[in-house]
Amino acid sequence: CSLQSECKVPFIHVGNQVVSELGPIIQFTKAKGHSLSDVLDDVQRAEMKAYMELMNNMLLTAELYIQWCDETTAAEITRPRYSSPYPWPLKHILAYQKQWEVRRKMSAVGWAEKTLEQVYEDVAQCCQALSQRLGTQMYFFNRQPTELDALVFGHLFTILTTQLTSNELSDKVKTYSNLLTFVHRIEQTYFEDQGGGLSS
Amino acid sequence: MAAPLELFCWKGGWGLPSVNTECLTVLAYAKFAGAPLKVHKIANPWRSPTGSLPALKTPEEGSLSQPSKIIIQLKKQKYNADYDLSAKEGADALAFISLLEEKLLPALIYTLWVDPKNYVDVTRRWHGENIPFPLNFFLPGRMQSRQLDRLRLVRGDSRLEPGDETEKELYRDALECMDLLSQRLASHKFFFGDSPSSLDAHVFGHLAPLLKMKLPNAKLQQHLKSMDNLSNFCSNILTLYFPSEGEDTPGRKFSSQPESSDFDNEPHKRRNQVLSVLVALGAMLSYALLTGILSIQHVRPQGALDSSERHGVGAHEEEDDD
Numbered sequence: 001c002s003l004q005s006e007c008k009v010p011f012i013h014v015g016n017q018v019v020s021e022l023g024p025i026i027q028f029t030k031a032k033g034h035s036l037s038d039v040l041d042d043v044q045r046a047e048m049k050a051y052m053e054l055m056n057n058m059l060l061t062a063e064l065y066i067q068w069c070d071e072t073t074a075a076e077i078t079r080p081r082y083s084s085p086y087p088w089p090l091k092h093i094l095a096y097q098k099q100w101e102v103r104r105k106m107s108a109v110g111w112a113e114k115t116l117e118q119v120y121e122d123v124a125q126c127c128q129a130l131s132q133r134l135g136t137q138m139y140f141f142n143r144q145p146t147e148l149d150a151l152v153f154g155h156l157f158t159i160l161t162t163q164l165t166s167n168e169l170s171d172k173v174k175t176y177s178n179l180l181t182f183v184h185r186i187e188q189t190y191f192e193d194q195g196g197g198l199s200s
Numbered sequence: 201m202a203a204p205l206e207l208f209c210w211k212g213g214w215g216l217p218s219v220n221t222e223c224l225t226v227l228a229y230a231k232f233a234g235a236p237l238k239v240h241k242i243a244n245p246w247r248s249p250t251g252s253l254p255a256l257k258t259p260e261e262g263s264l265s266q267p268s269k270i271i272i273q274l275k276k277q278k279y280n281a282d283y284d285l286s287a288k289e290g291a292d293a294l295a296f297i298s299l300l301e302e303k304l305l306p307a308l309i310y311t312l313w314v315d316p317k318n319y320v321d322v323t324r325r326w327h328g329e330n331i332p333f334p335l336n337f338f339l340p341g342r343m344q345s346r347q348l349d350r351l352r353l354v355r356g357d358s359r360l361e362p363g364d365e366t367e368k369e370l371y372r373d374a375l376e377c378m379d380l381l382s383q384r385l386a387s388h389k390f391f392f393g394d395s396p397s398s399l400d401a402h403v404f405g406h407l408a409p410l411l412k413m414k415l416p417n418a419k420l421q422q423h424l425k426s427m428d429n430l431s432n433f434c435s436n437i438l439t440l441y442f443p444s445e446g447e448d449t450p451g452r453k454f455s456s457q458p459e460s461s462d463f464d465n466e467p468h469k470r471r472n473q474v475l476s477v478l479v480a481l482g483a484m485l486s487y488a489l490l491t492g493i494l495s496i497q498h499v500r501p502q503g504a505l506d507s508s509e510r511h512g513v514g515a516h517e518e519e520d521d522d
Binding site: 043045046050051053054056057058104105109110125128129130132133135 | 268291294302350353380384386
């Protein structure tokens with residue numbers, strides 16, 4: 001964290017440059033000549049970007065909501081997890097501060113008055129859209145994985161492998177068998193040797 | 201459908217049916233879906249049943265104010281502009297709406313409410329002129345601070361200040377978003393097939409204000425105007441679905457503006473006169489109360505006390521006398 005100007009993960013460290021978060025890292029690797037979306041045409045690239053924003057707009061917000069605004073999850077999982085690296089008085093202050101911040105963000109995007117059920121509905125709607133888009137293809141755009149596949153895999157794999165107070169979130173994802181196969185396929189193809197995860 | 205649905209939204213300007221993105225989105229969606237709404241175009245958010253605009257008043261479910269909820273409600277009433285979309289197209293619509301909200305909306309908020317020149321010359325001026333009298337002094341400022349707050353929270357940067365750095369970042373995202381939309385639209389009339397959908401309503405709501413408002417700092421506007429298909433898309437919807445506003449072209453607007461503004465201002469002037477007379481009367485009365493007549497107000501209870509005391513004392517005296 002001392003390396004970074006803004007303390008955000010993930011980051012890559014190249015020479016004296018530090019690039020953090022997905023968007024800038026994709027930009028950076030693209031500038032170095034590695035891009036996954038070069039094979040796409042203009043319309044497909046527009047669609048890919050749109051689906052990536054769908055993930056940020058709906059799934060990420062829903063994850064934040066469930067972690068911080070559902071009091072059971074916040075008390076049993078999120079606050080202890082968030083505060084674990086800090087010493088005693090600080091850990092409570094920081095955890096509640098973070099919770100307050102997330103709740104303000106929720107009210108700014110109009111999610112504050114949503115109930116937990118409505119948020120699960122939104123997750124289902126988002127998964128439904130992803131599942132429709134994926135169809136029976138290997139990856140979202142034909143046979144080549146793109147940035148979108150990486151982002152979707154990251155979110156869904158985390159949802160599927162994280163034990164929360166209730167299984168409702170992962171059950172929502174599990175309804176869509178093609179999304180499950182998609183996550184399994186990426187795990188087996190690219191993270192085979194790591195072990196753990198879904199297959200174990 | 202017994203009682204008609206009532207929609208409250210910001211009134212129009214610059215040849216737009218409404219000046220607010222969310223109101224425009226809802227209005228456009230209702231037109232696309234053919235929903236018979238009773239539309240109240242107002243300039244006082246306090247008159248809306250939810251205290252914010254847009255708001256839909258339904259007989260069964262009370263009042264709704266978020267555009268997404270309003271659209272869902274209209275869909276429930278069988279006014280569905282997305283009926284013809286396939287499942288995959290529906291998914292695409294959802295994705296592109298997210299793209300707009302994440303990438304274009306922050307820049308739109310910035311350009312209208314945060315950019316100092318645009319805010320003072322256009323946004324605050326319009327709201328100051330249109331919001332009714334006592335509210336127009338503080339409501340625009342409050343709306344601005346709320347928008348700035350929202351921008352800070354959405355961007356996750358609590359120290360976000362208007363400036364070149366922020367502007368560059370937000371505008372880069374917005375220009376990219378417009379490029380992507382333009383590529384997706386290509387030469388089609390609407391985003392999906394021949395009839396407009398909820399995505400078209402959202403795109404229209406976000407782009408039409410940029411196209412029509414006369415902003416001093418017009419970077420986004422210039423970029424949008426350089427993309428023929430998107431600007432045609434907006435003007436098409438305006439002429440097809442809002443013909444009464446569409447006629448109001450900039451050239452004609454200037455000639456008709458003085459008349460209409462005079463006409464509009466007449467009741468305001470009368471009310472302002474009445475109000476100023478009332479304020480002056482109030483000031484005089486309070487001055488009078490504070491100086492001369494003040495004693496009268498206090499004399500009554502005191503007088504009552506005094507008289508009873510005096511009476512009491514008098515009685516004592518009488519007793520003493522006896």
